[in-house]
Amino acid sequence: xxxxxxxxxxxxxxxxxxxxxxxxxxxEGETVALVGANGAGKTTLLRAIAGxxxxxxxxxxxxxxxxxGASAHRRVHAGVxxxxxxxxxxxxxxxxxxxxVAGEVRRSGPWNIDTVMEAFPILKPLRKKxxxxxxxxxxxxxxxxxxxxxxxxxxxxxxxxxGLAPVAVEGVYRSLHTLIGGGSTIILVEQDLSRALKVATxxxxxxxxxxxxxGPVDRLARREITEAYFGLGRARLQxxxx
Amino acid sequence: xxxVNALIQGIMLxxxxxxxxxxxxxxxxxxxxxNLAHGALAVLGAFLAWAVVDKTGLSPFIALAPILAIMFGxxxxxxxxxxxxxxxxxxxIPLLTTFGLAIVIENVLLATFSPDVRSLGGTAGIVTTMxxxxxxxxxxxxLGVLILVVAVAVLGGLHLFLTRTRYGRxxxxxxxxxxTAELVGINSxxxxxxxxGIATATAGLAxxxxxxxxVVGPLSGPAQLIFAFEAVxxxxxxxxxxxxxxxxxxxVAQTMGALINPQYTNLAGHLVFLAVIAFxxxxxxxxxxxxx
Numbered sequence: 001x002x003x004x005x006x007x008x009x010x011x012x013x014x015x016x017x018x019x020x021x022x023x024x025x026x027x028e029g030e031t032v033a034l035v036g037a038n039g040a041g042k043t044t045l046l047r048a049i050a051g052x053x054x055x056x057x058x059x060x061x062x063x064x065x066x067x068x069g070a071s072a073h074r075r076v077h078a079g080v081x082x083x084x085x086x087x088x089x090x091x092x093x094x095x096x097x098x099x100x101v102a103g104e105v106r107r108s109g110p111w112n113i114d115t116v117m118e119a120f121p122i123l124k125p126l127r128k129k130x131x132x133x134x135x136x137x138x139x140x141x142x143x144x145x146x147x148x149x150x151x152x153x154x155x156x157x158x159x160x161x162x163g164l165a166p167v168a169v170e171g172v173y174r175s176l177h178t179l180i181g182g183g184s185t186i187i188l189v190e191q192d193l194s195r196a197l198k199v200a201t202x203x204x205x206x207x208x209x210x211x212x213x214x215g216p217v218d219r220l221a222r223r224e225i226t227e228a229y230f231g232l233g234r235a236r237l238q239x240x241x242x
Numbered sequence: 243x244x245x246v247n248a249l250i251q252g253i254m255l256x257x258x259x260x261x262x263x264x265x266x267x268x269x270x271x272x273x274x275x276x277n278l279a280h281g282a283l284a285v286l287g288a289f290l291a292w293a294v295v296d297k298t299g300l301s302p303f304i305a306l307a308p309i310l311a312i313m314f315g316x317x318x319x320x321x322x323x324x325x326x327x328x329x330x331x332x333x334x335i336p337l338l339t340t341f342g343l344a345i346v347i348e349n350v351l352l353a354t355f356s357p358d359v360r361s362l363g364g365t366a367g368i369v370t371t372m373x374x375x376x377x378x379x380x381x382x383x384x385l386g387v388l389i390l391v392v393a394v395a396v397l398g399g400l401h402l403f404l405t406r407t408r409y410g411r412x413x414x415x416x417x418x419x420x421x422t423a424e425l426v427g428i429n430s431x432x433x434x435x436x437x438x439g440i441a442t443a444t445a446g447l448a449x450x451x452x453x454x455x456x457v458v459g460p461l462s463g464p465a466q467l468i469f470a471f472e473a474v475x476x477x478x479x480x481x482x483x484x485x486x487x488x489x490x491x492x493x494v495a496q497t498m499g500a501l502i503n504p505q506y507t508n509l510a511g512h513l514v515f516l517a518v519i520a521f522x523x524x525x526x527x528x529x530x531x532x533x534x
Binding site for chain 1: 408411412414415418419421422423424425426427428429430
């Protein structure tokens with residue numbers, strides 16, 4: 001049985017339909033890269049799965065239960081955690097407090113403050129520092145650690161490398177490799193296609209709110225993904241029709 | 243020496259203002275709403291206490307226990323039933339709804355208890371009459387000290403609650419970013435309702451002390467709201483320690499004004515309030531403390 005089933009999902013921002021009739025499934029232990037150009041609807045899709053954005057239509061099933069109408073905090077308790085775009089740490093809380101608020105979910109699992117500190121050693125000397133005073137890379141580590149504190153079965157990562165120094169990106173991805181190796185189920189949004197291809201087992205490509213390409217990384221050609229990413233395939237089709 | 247006396251009386255009066263203001267400060271800090279019914283809720287607490295004392299003959303200090311619980315429930319229910327909806331409707335709507343709520347509370351009190359003013363002073367025992375004479379012109383009343391101690395204890399307790407407990411951390415997280423708080427498993431609606439409950443309970447506490455140290459009538463709320471509001475603004479909105487400082491400054495300003503001429507009591511307080519708005523709009527502690 002799939003861990004997550006997204007079925008015919010429609011999500012709107014007012015009049016703008018950001019996600020159109022998207023359906024896909026994610027199995028336990030998979031690492032899915034959600035790729036697509038800016039404005040393709042990736043962030044909105046993740047936010048809808050996490051529950052911060054109520055969908056206009058369709059269904060979201062998690063562990064076989066319909067969570068479409070569940071509030072975000074209930075989904076966290078059920079085992080869905082989102083690392084939001086832009087980190088969104090609680091700026092006036094310390095690094096440790098940011099982890100502690102999420103730890104109150106008290107789901108059983110391997111993650112607690114000590115194991116998060118082990119996975120992200122850069123956080124160790126920063127425990128008592130306010131999150132607002134961290135660098136981008138430190139904030140991202142704190143944000144991922146915060147999501148892990150809820151011991152999620154499904155981890156959603158939105159643009160983890162956006163706005164980070166290349167060194168910091170390396171650090172974040174090194175830690176992610178440990179997570180992926182540990183069998184966590186992850187959906188990650190990543191602008192950098194080659195990086196996404198390196199970590200993911202499966203690719204989902206979105207274009208203008210639609211799911212345009214989906215498949216295991218090892219069976220998709222890079223050109224195929226790039227074309228779907230920029231919508232070139234469709235452009236060529238239109239050329240032929242014209 | 244009269245100056246020293248005015249200063250001491252001002253500090254004790256300021257303790258009362260700080261106690262009155264802390265709920266207003268907390269609600270603003272957590273939810274960014276200004277509760278215009280805060281004064282009316284304080285008066286409601288005072289009348290509930292008066293009713294309990296009148297019926298049972300208990301000391302108002304014992305009657306406080308059920309009153310605080312009831313007021314917490316009132317605040318919790320107000321948040322879930324009314325404020326939550328009005329916050330969703332836009333920034334200005336909570337001002338209107340709490341203003342309306344204040345009018346409703348005032349009129350219910352008028353209809354139930356008549357317009358007579360009441361006091362719990364006569365039933366509160368020796369604390370209302372006891373005082374220490376320091377010099378010929380300076381005396382310290384036991385009640386003033388008690389209120390100041392309670393105010394510091396409540397504000398300190400709230401501070402510890404916010405920084406040291408899981409509910410407090412969840413409240414600070416929600417205050418900073420409610421959307422993200424939900425994403426780490428915090429039920430923000432419940433957090434808001436708890437904050438409203440605590441704020442309303444402290445309003446009730448202040449109301450009971452108001453009735454012990456003076457008299458209250460059904461329409462005493464707005465004046466108290468103004469003092470509470472001034473204390474919060476002087477100290478800086480949303481900062482609990484700022485609220486304590488703001489209350490003390492307001493109290494001292496009033497007693498100093500009274501020293502010049504008793505008619506200047508409130509005027510002096512208002513002038514300090516206006517001066518803070520004009521010259522230091524973030525409050526006296528601006529920039530020192532970023533959140534509650």
